[in-house]
Each structure stands twice: as structure tokens, then as C-alpha cells.
Amino acid sequence: QVQLQESGPGLVKPSQTLSLTCTVSGGSISSGGYYWSWIRQHPGKGLEWIGYIYYSGSTYYNPSLKSRFTISVDKSKNQFSLKLSSVTAADTAVYYCARAAGSNYGYFDYWGQGTLVTVSS
Amino acid sequence: EIVMTQSPATLSVSPGERATLSCRASQSVSSNLAWYQQKPGQAPRLLIYGVSTRATGIPARFSGSGSGTEFTLTISSLQSEDFAVYYCQQYNNWPRGTFGQGTKVEIK
Numbered sequence: 001q002v003q004l005q006e007s008g009p010g011l012v013k014p015s016q017t018l019s020l021t022c023t024v025s026g027g028s029i030s031s032g033g034y035y036w037s038w039i040r041q042h043p044g045k046g047l048e049w050i051g052y053i054y055y056s057g058s059t060y061y062n063p064s065l066k067s068r069f070t071i072s073v074d075k076s077k078n079q080f081s082l083k084l085s086s087v088t089a090a091d092t093a094v095y096y097c098a099r100a101a102g103s104n105y106g107y108f109d110y111w112g113q114g115t116l117v118t119v120s121s
Numbered sequence: 122e123i124v125m126t127q128s129p130a131t132l133s134v135s136p137g138e139r140a141t142l143s144c145r146a147s148q149s150v151s152s153n154l155a156w157y158q159q160k161p162g163q164a165p166r167l168l169i170y171g172v173s174t175r176a177t178g179i180p181a182r183f184s185g186s187g188s189g190t191e192f193t194l195t196i197s198s199l200q201s202e203d204f205a206v207y208y209c210q211q212y213n214n215w216p217r218g219t220f221g222q223g224t225k226v227e228i229k
Contacts, residue, residue, distance in 0.1 A: 046208065046220055046221070046222045046223050047210075049219075052216055062217070063217070096164055096165075105212075105215060105216075106153055106155070106212025107167060107170040109170075111164035112164060113164055114164050
């Protein structure tokens with residue numbers, strides 16, 4: 001059973017860089033066949049995908065978001081990470097990591113529990 | 122960007138009744154459509170992918186149908202644990218998948 005777990009600070013000051021890590025267990029990122037992704041949900045709102053990464057390091061980002069996001073992978077630790085620079089209050093949200101599956105890696109079959117990130121001074 | 126529109130925003134249903142949720146795409150997404158269930162304080166859970174294929178462990182009372190731009194999630198007989206928010210998601214133009222705004226299924 002694949003499990004994902006987000007970790008990182010719950011509180012970040014405006015203009016700082018947010019760093020989150022997703023640890024995958026029950027499966028290896030290096031085995032391929034899946035993209036690994038970050039999705040966020042603003043308080044009381046819907047879901048917004050941020051980006052994807054493959055084990056090779058290939059990434060895709062949501063073009064609707066400003067290019068402040070960086071996703072990376074650490075195969076040795078079976079983790080992938082999200083960095084968001086120059087955060088503002090508008091980045092306050094629950095951040096989820098998820099596995100993108102299917103023949104076209106389109107749907108998310110496993111999710112982390114989510115981590116609430118609040119941007120405030 | 123493909124816009125996904127769900128209706129209604131809120132659906133009030135009595136336990137044991139049938140619930141029908143709709144999702145419309147601004148352009149054809151073929152069969153690349155998934156549904157998720159989200160309960161308060163929890164992550165979304167994949168229910169359906171490929172329009173009508175139930176994910177592992179999902180009860181048979183959940184079914185999906187549709188094609189092109191019009192899709193439906195049906196819960197045949199609502200159980201207490203089914204009251205939640207449901208999201209549709211298109212992944213036809215991957216990686217630019219988009220979610221609907223959600224339908225809340227509440228107890229009538």
C-alpha cells in the first residue's frame with residue numbers, strides 16, 4: 001500500500017520561501033510508471049494542481065500559476081519536494097502531495113493527508 | 122484551459138436515496154474524467170477514473186457515466202459516510218488537468 005506524507009513548516013513569513021517534502025512509502029519513486037505531484041487547496045475552496053515530477057527529474061508546472069514553484073526529487077530518500085518563493089497571504093492553503101497514475105498519468109490515486117501552510121508575519 | 126463546471130453546488134439528499142451529480146467540461150475531454158470524494162479535514166479520495174471505472178475498494182453504489190463534455194456521478198443509495206464534497210477532474214490535456222469547483226452532498 002503506497003503512502004505519502006507531507007512535511008514542512010506550518011507557518012511561513014511573507015516574502016520567504018516555503019519548502020515542503022513528500023515522503024513516499026510502500027513503493028519506489030525510482031521504479032517509474034507514475035508522476036508525483038503537488039496540489040493545493042485554499043481554505044474552503046477547490047483543488048488546484050501545482051505541478052508534477054517524474055523520477056527522472058522531468059517536471060511540469062501549472063502555467064496559470066506564476067513561476068514561483070520548483071519541484072525536485074530525491075530518489076535516494078524516496079522523496080520529492082516543493083519550493084515556493086516569495087510567498088504571500090494568497091499562498092495560505094493545504095498542500096497535498098499525490099501520485100498521478102493511469103496510462104496518461106492523469107488522475108491521482110494516492111494522496112498525502114495534506115499540510116496546512118499559513119503565510120503570516 | 123478546460124473549465125469544469127459542477128452542478129448543483131449543494132445537493133440535499135436523505136439517507137438511502139439516490140444522488141446524481143453533474144460535471145460539464147468546456148470542451149471535450151474524451152474519457153479522461155475522474156471523480157473524487159473529500160470529507161472535512163481529509164484528503165480527496167479517488168472514486169472513479171476513465172469516466173466509469175471504480176478505484177480499488179470503492180463500493181458498487183458509486184457509478185460514473187458520460188462522454189465528451191457531460192458526465193454524471195451517481196450514488197445509488199446514500200449511506201451516512203457518503204456525505205461529503207465531490208470533485209470531478211479532467212485530465213485530457215495533461216499535464217493541464219483541471220478540477221471542478223465541487224458539489225457538496227448534505228443530509229436532507
